[in-house]
Amino acid sequence: EVQLVESGGGLVQPGGSLRLSCVASGFTFSDYWMSWVRHAPGKGLEWLANIKQDGSEKYYVDSVRGRFTISRDNANNSLYLQMTYLGVEDTAIYYCARTVGATPFDCWGQGTLVTVSS
């Protein structure tokens, strides 16, 4: 079964850091571009970042560029999102998702909740 499982969310104070993980199973992880997407309460979906199969290309939305870093470990079928300088506006459910060819985001994780609050 194709599966993505996120972890690492939690409560963090403004200005703090957090590292999210996403473990893939049921497919060849190294064949896929991977992305992080978030859904803030009462708002729409926001694509955050993506990373090429071999990690050689990474792209970010303006709102997180310089604060968040996407990375991957193909040997361990894992995707990561290092988040720094978190603000209350970063409170959201964070999802990882895969992409291949013309097909975007055909598989999503269940999401992990990040709450930024003092």
Add this chain to the structure above:
Amino acid sequence: DIQMTQSPSTLSASVGDRVTITCRTSQTINNWLAWYQQKPGKAPELLIYKASTLQSGVPSRFSGSGSGTEFTLTISCLQPDDFATYYCQQYSSYSLSWTFGQGTKVEIK
């Protein structure tokens, strides 16, 4: 960045209705447009990609059309399971932001 304008933001409809949601992009995207359905507390699910290709397993009452900068998601005969929020997304280039539309909540009339 490519801007997305999705409308309407809310749509009230009855079971059996034909429903249409529109998404406009600020520049042409060569049909690199997808549609997703999201239910409360769940991850989004891919319905349509490349503007009109139905994702495997998605009921045929869902269809996508359009080109250039205007795209449409149609649900031909609304079912009880279809009450949800729908998002369009452009993914025209890996090096550009993959923006989502603002979402359309389909509610029971």
